[in-house]
Amino acid sequence: xxxxxxxxxxxxxxxGSGSRRLGVLDGLDLDVEAxxxxxxxGASGAGKSTLLSxxxxxxxxxxxxxxxxxxxxxxxxxxxxxxxxxxTVGFVFQHFGLLDTLTALENVALANTLKGERAAVGRRxxxxxxxxxxxxxxxGHQPAALSGGERQRVAIARxxxxxxxxxxxxxxxxxxxxxxTGVVIELLESLPADQGCTLVVVTxxxxxxxxxxxRFRLDAGRLLDTSVPGSVADTxxxxxxxxx
Amino acid sequence: xxxxxxxxxxxxxxxxxxxxxxxxxxxVTLASALLTxxxxxxxxxxxxxxxxxxxxxxxxGIKVAAAQPxxxxxxxxxxxxxxxxxxxxxxLARIRALPSVRDVIPxxxxxxxxxxxxxxxxxxxxxxxxxxxxxxxxxxVPNLPVTLVQGRFPAAGSLVEAAVTEGYLQRFGLxxxxxxxxxxxxxxxxxxxxxxxxxxxxxxxxxxxVQIVGVVAQEAGDxxxxxxxxxxxxxxxxxxxxxADDRFDTSTSPYTGLFVxxxxxxxxxxxxxxxxxxxxxxxxxENLIASVRRYLRVVEIVLTSIGSIxxxxxxxxxxxxxxxxxxxxxxxxxxxxxxxxRDRDVRRVFxxxxxxxxxxxxxxxxxxxxLISRFVxxxxxxxxxxxxxxxxxxxxxxxxxxxxVVGATVLAVLAGTLPAIRAARLPAREAxxxx
Numbered sequence: 001x002x003x004x005x006x007x008x009x010x011x012x013x014x015x016g017s018g019s020r021r022l023g024v025l026d027g028l029d030l031d032v033e034a035x036x037x038x039x040x041x042g043a044s045g046a047g048k049s050t051l052l053s054x055x056x057x058x059x060x061x062x063x064x065x066x067x068x069x070x071x072x073x074x075x076x077x078x079x080x081x082x083x084x085x086x087x088t089v090g091f092v093f094q095h096f097g098l099l100d101t102l103t104a105l106e107n108v109a110l111a112n113t114l115k116g117e118r119a120a121v122g123r124r125x126x127x128x129x130x131x132x133x134x135x136x137x138x139x140g141h142q143p144a145a146l147s148g149g150e151r152q153r154v155a156i157a158r159x160x161x162x163x164x165x166x167x168x169x170x171x172x173x174x175x176x177x178x179x180x181t182g183v184v185i186e187l188l189e190s191l192p193a194d195q196g197c198t199l200v201v202v203t204x205x206x207x208x209x210x211x212x213x214x215r216f217r218l219d220a221g222r223l224l225d226t227s228v229p230g231s232v233a234d235t236x237x238x239x240x241x242x243x244x
Numbered sequence: 245x246x247x248x249x250x251x252x253x254x255x256x257x258x259x260x261x262x263x264x265x266x267x268x269x270x271x272v273t274l275a276s277a278l279l280t281x282x283x284x285x286x287x288x289x290x291x292x293x294x295x296x297x298x299x300x301x302x303x304x305g306i307k308v309a310a311a312q313p314x315x316x317x318x319x320x321x322x323x324x325x326x327x328x329x330x331x332x333x334x335x336l337a338r339i340r341a342l343p344s345v346r347d348v349i350p351x352x353x354x355x356x357x358x359x360x361x362x363x364x365x366x367x368x369x370x371x372x373x374x375x376x377x378x379x380x381x382x383x384x385v386p387n388l389p390v391t392l393v394q395g396r397f398p399a400a401g402s403l404v405e406a407a408v409t410e411g412y413l414q415r416f417g418l419x420x421x422x423x424x425x426x427x428x429x430x431x432x433x434x435x436x437x438x439x440x441x442x443x444x445x446x447x448x449x450x451x452x453x454v455q456i457v458g459v460v461a462q463e464a465g466d467x468x469x470x471x472x473x474x475x476x477x478x479x480x481x482x483x484x485x486x487x488a489d490d491r492f493d494t495s496t497s498p499y500t501g502l503f504v505x506x507x508x509x510x511x512x513x514x515x516x517x518x519x520x521x522x523x524x525x526x527x528x529x530e531n532l533i534a535s536v537r538r539y540l541r542v543v544e545i546v547l548t549s550i551g552s553i554x555x556x557x558x559x560x561x562x563x564x565x566x567x568x569x570x571x572x573x574x575x576x577x578x579x580x581x582x583x584x585x586r587d588r589d590v591r592r593v594f595x596x597x598x599x600x601x602x603x604x605x606x607x608x609x610x611x612x613x614x615l616i617s618r619f620v621x622x623x624x625x626x627x628x629x630x631x632x633x634x635x636x637x638x639x640x641x642x643x644x645x646x647x648x649v650v651g652a653t654v655l656a657v658l659a660g661t662l663p664a665i666r667a668a669r670l671p672a673r674e675a676x677x678x679x
Contacts, residue, residue, distance in 0.1 A: 059673045
């Protein structure tokens with residue numbers, strides 16, 4: 001399945017109300033072609049996670065248009081949005097987002113379970129993905145028994161179980177040591193080619209950002225293209241993406 | 245999400261905080277146990293009280309006398325019969341054919357001379373005496389207001405066995421606790437037959453010897469000795485072959501009375517009216533039973549309310565525990581939504597968790613309640629035994645237990661509805677949880 005294209009126009013998002021209103025995204029534009037690998041950096045509180053939430057349908061866009069894989073997210077109902085997240089998007093969180101009470105295998109199979117597919121099918125897919133991330137032998141372990149790097153690899157396996165067109169990773173190496181960071185970076189980097197999905201990574205990790213085809217910095221609610229050394233463009237286009 | 249997956253997720257969710265789950269289940273268990281125990285004890289007490297009122301027979305039992313009804317007394321429980329009126333096969337057939345009549349058991353009796361070769365407690369021989377001996381179809385005894393104190397009923401059709409009442413024991417200065425002393429003893433009974441001897445009327449007897457095999461709690465009709473109906477038929481035929489004699493008071497009615505069973509306590513009045521219309525006097529403790537049932541119903545409502553309040557308090561505990569779980573699991577819920585859970589999927593998981601708490605607590609509570617009521621029953625029976633009274637029979641209250649389990653589960657689901665809705669409405673961005 002080809003990766004999802006992303007087209008964001010005039011995305012505005014804020015928190016709070018009245019005098020306490022805090023603007024986070026301010027008329028942001030972004031274009032990412034299918035199969036692209038984009039990294040977004042920025043200061044803490046700049047709105048990187050908010051942007052990721054909106055792109056992944058976790059949060060509704062307050063103003064502007066967000067079209068992912070042909071889905072206008074503003075037009076989707078809550079149920080359709082849930083289906084969109086399940087079928088189109090895969091998430092990788094900084095905190096891993098694994099359910100403590102489930103084993104690695106069950107965590108990976110969970111997204112498949114939500115689809116209503118048979119448990120045996122889900123387990124088979126999950127085991128194959130765990131094998132792909134080198135954790136087949138840890139399938140029966142609960143997250144507490146895994147290292148940080150292993151947990152993140154399980155989370156990556158889970159994000160791929162429904163073959164998403166778009167993979168969104170929020171600080172995927174934020175809680176990892178150097179060795180684990182290296183493993184996760186290699187794994188993420190291989191996904192656009194191996195899985196054919198579009199990859200958007202929010203990160204503070206320069207090593208991870210440096211591996212992306214396109215890099216943006218989120219500042220004052222807008223994206224600044226930092227892909228070309230020494231240049232910051234207001235309007236940039238490339239094979240991987242463009243932003244303003 | 246399929247139900248099976250929701251159940252699996254809910255089960256794992258409960259294991260997340262085992263201490264809290266156990267305490268919540270414990271609260272439901274205690275409330276369910278209280279409800280089950282109170283209802284079981286209440287039902288047993290009701291059964292016992294009504295059984296006492298019906299003297300061991302069916303609640304819907306009606307005594308029919310071989311006499312005309314007194315119109316002024318037909319609505320009274322202990323209506324006095326009017327003038328004698330033979331109860332024959334035709335009357336039996338008419339009454340049996342009445343609507344709402346489930347069973348009709350004929351009762352026959354005759355006066356006989358009793359010679360008990362026993363001494364009373366003071367060592368004096370008991371003089372022979374005339375008494376009414378009652379005969380019934382032994383196979384119908386379970387439907388008669390007669391219960392065993394000790395021993396057994398005579399074998400059906402036996403001409404050599406009899407049961408006696410507590411009145412018989414009292415002739416020898418004995419009480420029901422001494423019932424065992426008369427079982428196995430024998431007595432002789434003579435059916436009298438009057439005959440003319442010149443100018444005089446003499447009597448001769450047809451003697452039989454019977455063994456006492458049991459003691460019954462209630463007076464069997466008007467007499468103190470209960471035998472199979474066949475015994476009385478033979479004695480009556482012998483007595484009726486003689487001439488009439490007021491000393492023996494041998495009635496010409498083929499049946500002394502009938503015991504009619506209506507097809508429900510609510511139809512007793514109707515059946516009594518119909519029998520009155522046929523022309524026979526009736527009596528039944530229907531008014532007393534109705535009155536007692538009303539009081540017992542009030543007691544039952546009060547006890548059920550107490551148990552239900554406890555269950556509601558336990559349900560509030562479920563709500564509290566579930567709300568705490570929702571607060572703690574905001575990120576987990578967000579993750580579930582991020583990977584594609586719909587609101588209804590999340591709601592389902594939390595409702596299943598609530599239902600599981602209620603169901604497990606309900607099942608444990610129902611069985612604990614049964615154990616508590618058995619313990620209470622044992623204490624009560626110990627007291628009754630000391631008083632020389634028959635103990636209570638505690639049956640497994642299957643309906644009460646099932647209702648408790650269902651009630652606890654439904655209440656738990658209701659209690660879990662608010663937390664489940666809250667969980668379902670949590671935004672998916674909880675998975676990220678940051679700006």
